[in-house]
Amino acid sequence: MNNFMDKLATKIMPVANKLGNNRYLSVLRDAFMLSFPLTMFGSIIVVLNNLPFFSTQTKETLAELFGNGQNATMSIMTIFVTFGIGYYLSKSYEVEGIFGGAVSLTAFLMVTPFFITLEDETIVNGVLSLDRLGAKGMFIGMIAAFLAAELFSRITKKGWQINMPEGVPPAVSKSFAALIPAILTLTIFLVINAVMTGIFNQNLHDLVYEMIQKPLMGLGSGLPATLVALFFVQFLWFFGLHGQVIINSVMDPIWNTLMLENLDAYKAGEALPHIVTKPFMEIFTVGLGGSGMTLSVVLLMAFFMRSKQLKDVGRLALAPGIFNVNEPAIFGLPIVMNATIFIPWLLAPLVVTSINYFVMAIGLVPAPTGVAIPWTVPIVINGILATNSILGGLLQIVDCLIVGLIWFPFLKILDKQQFNSLA
Structure with a gap:
């Protein structure tokens, strides 16, 4: 088994490293991180404005008073992403980043319709629709930003400038x-x-939305594509590669757009259109102790194993694990290249994610509202905040129990091996 893993690693690691170091994926990741503090602020405002014990009238009043906290952040997220793409891509070519960001943002606005159509078909000119600056405009924003920054950088590098x-x-x-x-x-x-x-x-917004964004969102919001993405996160981590960073670089545009659509529906009091969103992936996978949902694993090692090594690793990893940082477990157990726990490492997240999707699909537990929650918020708290329901936190507890049941027999095998080797 170990020889097979070693051979597989030699095939997988070069490809994964190339993907992780890809210029455009790195730029996209950094651009989304640029918007992170702003979307987090908007999410806090949405949570405070919609606390479960508030009356409808109170929520409406708070939305009127403080709604711009969300309108000026999460609702126009595409603006920050397009600027970030232009900035970071230009910098990667050693071109002045601030101008690259400004040009990319302007290019996006250049292809954005400056009108809205009212319900009675009246067209109002000279205005921008929030949805085109948020969820609906995300993909055309990314395409325009990458193309504009690429053109700007290449023209600059050719020396076509005034000195x-x-x-x-x-x-x-x-x-x-x-x-x-x-x-x-x-x-x-x-x-x-x-x-x-x-x-x-025709306008490029609607064209890209209908031909590219909508099909990709339909694919990315389904359970099969979600499980495939999660499988590769786990698979890459097993070989010591940061699967979360690599896969999220590809999937984040889809998951973030789905998140914004859920948030728009939640604010409007409508049914949430999606289960799989960025908060779903953050809170009901990573939010259970880190990649691989390892909080249960850490607790089992700390309190139910006999070998000193597993106990020490479990206790050392417990405090970080509460805040969803699990590198001590991944490299201390170790999980990396450890054939004994390869099966539960891959299997547990896929099983739990499937269960979570199912209970949300039948309405037993509410889907995440679209509010962005920091991934370091501890279990139960993050589940309640993400779904605006105590059921979200209770589901996480059930998730941890399932993860523990899947891992326990494999940990006992590992525990016996290590205990006997020191006996």
């Missing part, structure tokens, strides 16, 4: 250097938008 003489203040010099690349890049987007609206009577 000011020495003695000119740096801010002025950098602005003139960015002038020609910015004009050329934005002209391309302006022409694209003119062709789409003038010739095809």
Whole structure:
């Protein structure tokens, strides 16, 4: 078994390392992290405005008074992501990042319709719809930002810029250097938008949403695709690669968009359209002790095993595990390249996630509302906050019991091996 794992590692690790170090996936990850403090602030406001014991009238009053806390953060998340993509991608090419971010954001707005259609088909010009700056505009925002930053950076690297003489203040010099690349890049987007609206009577937002974003969201919100993503998270971690970072770089745009759609529905008092969202993946997988849902594993090692090594690792990993940091368990047990626990490491998250999806699908437990909860918030608390229901916390307790049942026989095998080796 160990020889097989070693051979598999030699095949998997180069591919995973390339994926993890991919320029565009790294930029996308960093861009979403740029928006993290802002979306977290918006989530806190939503939680406080919608506490379960508040009356409907109180919630409406709070939404009127403090609703902009969410409108100016989570509802326009695409703005922050597009700026972040432009900034980080330009920096990766050693081009001035702040101008790359500004150009990418402008390129996104260049292809964004500045009108809304009311229920009576009246068109109001000169306004931006919040959904186009949030969930609905996420994919066209990412596409526009990557293309704009790539064009801006390549034109700049070719030296097509105005160089000011020495003695000119740096801010002025950098602005003139960015002038020609910015004009050329934005002209391309302006022409694209003119062709789409003038010739095809269509806008890129709706086109990308219907042809790309909607199908991907439909795929990403289903249980099969979720289990595949989770399997690869666990599989990569087993070989010592940060599966969460690698897979989330690909899936986060889908999960975050699903999260925003749930939040919009929750605020409107409508049924939540999705079960699988970013909070679902954060709170009901990582939020159970870290990747692999290892809080139960740590508790079993600390209090139910006989070997000194497992007890020591369990007690050392317990405090971090409460806050969903499980590197001490992953590398201390170790989980990495440990053939004895390969099966429960892969199996437990898949079983528990399937159960969670099922109980939420039948309405036994509410789905996450779309509020972003920091992944370091301890179990039960994060489950209650994510679903706005005590049932979310109770489900996590059941999850931990299931994980413990799956892991226990394999831990006993490992415990016996280590105890006998020291006897």
